Amino acid sequence: MQSTVKEIIRQFREELSPIYNVHEAFQFVWLIFDHLHGWTKTDLLLRDDTKLTDSDQLFVENALERLKNHEPVQYILGETEFFGLPFEVNPSVLVPRPETEELVEWILESVKSDKPLRILDIGTGSGCIAVSLARHLPGAIVTAWDVSSEALKVAEFNARNNEAVVSFVQKDVLTTTPEEMEGYDIIVSNPPYVREQEMELMKENVLNHEPHLALFVKDHDPLLFYRHITRLAAVSLSADGLLFFEINRDMGRETVELLSENGFREPELRKDLSGNFRMLKALGPA
Known part of the structure; x- marks a missing residue:
């Protein structure tokens, strides 16, 4: 089931909370959507009801797991x-x-x-x-x-x-x-x-x-x-x-x-x- 951008932001904040604060979690989400679609932080907030495509959903889920393993986001994005x-x-x-x-x-x-x-x-x-x-x-x-x-x-x-x-x-x-x-x-x-x-x-x-x-x-x-x-x-x-x-x-x-x-x-x-x-x-x- 595809998540919305708003749900992804919430998920990142919750699941990364033992490691990163809410601002860092939001920054990760923005970096991912900037990488995928060239979005600005404003785009992320204005389009937070957008549903992810299948490929974006897979990429985001993979990125979240790697972040939970303390991997630098720059390596995840390449x-x-x-x-x-x-x-x-x-x-x-x-x-x-x-x-x-x-x-x-x-x-x-x-x-x-x-x-x-x-x-x-x-x-x-x-x-x-x-x-x-x-x-x-x-x-x-x-x-x-x-x-x-x-x-x-x-x-x-x-x-x-x-x-x-x-x-x-x-x-x-x-x-x-x-x-x-x-x-x-x-x-x-x-x-x-x-x-x-x-x-x-x-x-x-x-x-x-x-x-x-x-x-x-x-x-x-x-x-x-x-x-x-x-x-x-x-x-x-x-x-x-x-x-x-x-x-x-x-x-x-x-x-x-x-x-x-x-x-x-x-x-x-x-x-x-x-x-x-x-x-x-x-x-x-x-």
């Missing part, structure tokens, strides 16, 4: 939006976060030169940073690395889908030597930075579904990726080149010290919209 662009996502890549959009905005704000920039995104995942920069800096030469071949397939699709020119390379930054580096004007990375001790603080939709390879580092070496990337950036950034990181909000001071020890200048921490230090910018060594 897509999300980042910096105004559509991105395919699946369990081989992290779901792009709003704070990463803020990092991209900071990079764009920092670009002062009209010359074509050479940009490297390390640990590209879905390609959200690299693709967004390529679209908003049309003269830039953008390269993106990731150790995961599955992630690179997603990133390459996203670049094609958004008509962005990005060169993708499968590369492990932990085994890359300074001698292998080319020259860049901007290096950016959102590397793994969640310590294992922080696992218990994470929501199940992240912990049980998103790729641990892209999330976690050992407690005894939380700056592992930052240390390697900083050493590579120190030899490959151009004069006045910039290094950008997304960081663990509890490791800001330590990350700044790491950059300073490697000759980076004017390190600047920036808070995200939630008030946490989540971004870092620095000038390369003189």
Whole structure:
């Protein structure tokens, strides 16, 4: 028997109540109908007496069961939006976060030169940073690395889908030597930075579904990726080149010290919209 949209909203609120509040449940319903039919939130309210088709009913029921299992809605839909662009996502890549959009905005704000920039995104995942920069800096030469071949397939699709020119390379930054580096004007990375001790603080939709390879580092070496990337950036950034990181909000001071020890200048921490230090910018060594 087909439900109405109003009944679906009520069902989502009731059955998801142990996990999500009523506003989050409504948001899920809207995202599903936006995905299926391009509806706005206003459409959802004005058309709440609409009966679902057989195919929509099956899709909605499947989505509800997966949400009850804490699966991210973006994986259920197979897509999300980042910096105004559509991105395919699946369990081989992290779901792009709003704070990463803020990092991209900071990079764009920092670009002062009209010359074509050479940009490297390390640990590209879905390609959200690299693709967004390529679209908003049309003269830039953008390269993106990731150790995961599955992630690179997603990133390459996203670049094609958004008509962005990005060169993708499968590369492990932990085994890359300074001698292998080319020259860049901007290096950016959102590397793994969640310590294992922080696992218990994470929501199940992240912990049980998103790729641990892209999330976690050992407690005894939380700056592992930052240390390697900083050493590579120190030899490959151009004069006045910039290094950008997304960081663990509890490791800001330590990350700044790491950059300073490697000759980076004017390190600047920036808070995200939630008030946490989540971004870092620095000038390369003189």
